[in-house]
Amino acid sequence: MVGKIIRKLRIEKGITQNELSNYLGLTPKMISFYELSERFPPYDIINKLADYFNVSTDYLLGRSDIKNPEKLLSDYSNLSTDDLKVLEECIELKIKDK
Known part of the structure; x- marks a missing residue:
């Protein structure tokens, strides 16, 4: 699953495996291994990928x-109390539907 997500994010950003490998200090082949789920990236690479793709x-x-949950929360910081209450009610209804 991680490999598919890395590939999706890379394509969304419009960069090549070579460009991503340069940023991470890896070979393009290693990026290919990750995207094909032939290898799993170590935690330091996971963190770099998360930072790079935000x-x-x-x-x-x-x-x-x-x-990006932090960005999502900051987007709602300017809502009025009434708007937040309506949003909260919508979320509660959605949770109950599951």
């Missing part, structure tokens, strides 16, 4: 569908 490590590892 996503959480949970998203990168397939544990969350939210790319």
